[in-house]
Amino acid sequence: MKLFFTFILLAYLDSYVTSDSQRDALFDMKLSLNASDNQLPNWKQNQVSPCTWNFVTCSGNVVTEVTLASFGFTGTLSPRIGDLTYLQVLSLQNNNITGGIPKEFGNLLSLTELSLENNRLTGQIPTSLGDLPKLQILDLSKNNFSGSIPDSFSGLSKLNNINLAFNNLAGQIPDRLFQVVKYNFSGNHLNCGENSSNSCESNVADHGGTHKSKVGVVLGSTGGVIGFLTMGILLLLWKRNRMHSKREIFVDVPGEDDRKIAFGQLKRFAWRELQIATDDFNERNVLGHGGFGKVYKGVLADNRKVAVKRFTDVESSGRETTFLREVELISVAVHRNLLRLIGFCTTPTERLLVYPFMENLSVAYRLREFKPNEPVLDWATRKLVALGTARGLEYLHEHCNPKIIHRDVKAANVLLDENFEAVVGDFGLAKLVDVKMTSVTTKVRGTMGHIAPEYLSTGKSSEKTDVFGYGIMLLELVTGQRAIDISRPEEDDVLLLDLVKKLLKEGRVESIVDRNLSNNYEIEDVNTMIQIALLCTQASPEQRPTMSEVVRMLEGEGLAERWEEWQHEFARKQDHDRMQWRVNWGEDSMSHQEAIELSGGR
Structure with missing residues (x-):
């Protein structure tokens, strides 16, 4: 027992020291950036934990994200930032930060994203950045860095987006960086372009792939589909009476008084x-x-x-x-x-x-409304859009206090900046959620085809309604089609979710993919995205993943286990239904019940 309490005490002291170290590192960061108390009012050195500070995200008691974009900071980067060893995202873009990147940034072994673009940083890029094993996004563009790109960057095995454009870099670009999905080295004095077989900027649309499906998809029938089909028929009649308008049907039942707010700074x-x-x-x-x-x-x-x-x-x-x-x-x-x-x-x-x-407008525009002379939204970008959108929603659901439900997640509300990075917008329907209060509401708000079945039938919204809308948006990314479209041929379903399930049941996986991609996609990635979409759009909200789980699945963690678990549950339900059928109707009627399944490897 004494050993047990000693262990608990040591764990508590370790937690206290970790929090204390993080607080000091962040406060030193504030001082180095010349940040005023008006800009960061609750960053106080006498507070025990920094996890309550604005623009700081924690998991447990450790800092995982610091987002301080567009504050106009004029100071420098503190070497103490390297003490934030659990930090995953550091965003300081669009400021006026000077000086160099401290070599201590190489201690951020959990870092997946470093965004320092559009500042006034100088000096050489430290080789220690090549020691970050989890780094996926690195944006140092629009600064004044000089020297060469460190050879150590060749070891960044997780990197999928690097932007070093518009600096004063010179010399050779490590060959490994030309294999990154998205890269941009333009606006420097580097050896690329006419003097190299590689271009200074990636053309990810050329990364093609095979078309033979390797992953089987098991589909379960859901009660929500029947309701959706009924709604689709009603919408069909309504739309025909409205002369086939192509605009999305928006539902807004007025009510609810919201408190007025101050506009701050x-x-x-x-x-x-x-x-x-x-x-x-x-x-x-x-x-x-x-x-x-x-x-x-x-x-x-x-x-x-x-x-x-x-x-x-x-x-x-x-x-x-x-x-x-x-x-x-x-x-x-x-x-x-x-x-x-x-x-x-x-x-x-x-x-x-x-x-x-947003220079590149919305995802919906890039999928369905782009002009003939404009580029198609390529597959690699669609994957990054899926991940960026998931991260934004994860932040709303799990890191805001109180949490926020968007309530209108769709491709039209995901915008694309100049680098085609996903930015979730249009918070006009969003709702702050007090975790101590019920999430039941008498209002149904959103766009038809994206609204979760339980929300339509009960008026109950939660973060899982956003997960459902996100799943439909994934299908938009894969297919390029609208969530609901009465102009489809009569043999096809009005609802995109039902259409995808039908094509999967028939083994026509390749018919699902957007034709505008012209075969430039990886079928394994397509199957991954469809599987996540189907998990997100399950009829029962309790069975849908959280957005943090979605992020992990998109990053390659946990999808196989979750998918297998769902397959087993589907098989169990089918066995139960068959047994019930025998009890009610006898063996001779079994031929009338068919399981919906796609053959193939898992």
């Missing part, structure tokens, strides 16, 4: 300023529209491109609620895969929100 724009920026809200500048109003492309006086969301009918309590909710939630959630708010404008008759302009 967001920039307040003058009406005239946004009127000029959008050319008097010219229709030629419309980027999109929905139940709230329209989004316009604009250019501010300092030449910054922005997206201006203009709410119509602002006297309506529902519009005001949506406006206030979006400001509130987007100010709480700060993550590289979540859209950030620049500012707002309010007048007695107008409500406008101002966001950074």
Whole structure:
């Protein structure tokens, strides 16, 4: 017993020391960046744990993410950052940080993402960055780094995205880096382009793959499908009466009073300023529209491109609620895969929100509306979009306090920045969730085809409704098709989920993949994404994975076990149904019951 209590005491002391060390490292980081108390108000050295600080994410009692993008910091990077040995994501892009990268960054052995783009960093890139075994994303673009790319980068076996563009780098690029899925070395003095067999920028659309399916998919019939088919028929009749409009059907049952909020340090724009920026809200500048109003492309006086969301009918309590909710939630959630708010404008008759302009618009646009002269959204980018979106939703569900349910996850609400990185936007329907309160609501909000069956039938929303919407979005990425589309041939299903299941049952896996990919994809990756999508869209919300589990499965951990578990549960249910059939109808009727299964390896 004494040994047991000694162990507990040592574990407690180790936890205390870890928290103390992390707090000191982060506070030193704040001082080195010249961050003011207004910028990081609750970063206090006398607090025991930094896990309550803004823009810091923890797992247990260890810091795993620090996201401080676009703060305008003018200081330097602290070597003490290297003490954050559990850190997975460090995002400091779009600041004015000077000096070099400390060699101590090589101690961040858990780091998967380092984003320092668009700063004023100088010196050589430290070779110690090549010692990061889990690093997947490295973005040092738009700085003033000199010297050569360290040879140690050849050892970054997990790397799938590296951007060193627009620095002063020279010399030879390690051959291994040309094998990374996405790379960009342009705007330097490196040996590539005309003087090399490799290009300075990746063309991931050329990475083709085989088409022969190697993974079997087992499909279970679900009660939610029947409800969805019924809804699809009703929508079909409604849409025909509406002259076959192609716009998505949006459901919004008004109600619910939301508290008003303070706008904090967001920039307040003058009406005239946004009127000029959008050319008097010219229709030629419309980027999109929905139940709230329209989004316009604009250019501010300092030449910054922005997206201006203009709410119509602002006297309506529902519009005001949506406006206030979006400001509130987007100010709480700060993550590289979540859209950030620049500012707002309010007048007695107008409500406008101002966001950074996303150069590559939305995933939905890139899948279905791109112009003939624009590139197809290639398979490698679709995989990165799936992962980035999952990380953004994971942050909303598991790292925000209180957690946030988006409630309208779809390809149209996932935006793409200049590097085609996924940014989850449109928080107009999102909801803060107090974990002590019930998540039952009388409102059904979202886009048909993406709404989870339990949400449609009971009005109960939870993070698992987002998981369902995410699963449908994965199918959008694979197929390039809408979640619900009545223009499909009569023999096909209106709902994308049912169509995919039908094609899988018939063994037509290749018919599922977007034809615009022109065979440039890996069939194993397709099967992986479909399997995750089917796990996410199970009828029972309890059986769906969490978004953190989805992230791990996309990164190659845990999918096989989860899929096998689901297959066994499916087989058990089928055996139970067959036995029940025998009891009720006898052996001769067994031929009428068929299991839905795809043959093939697992």
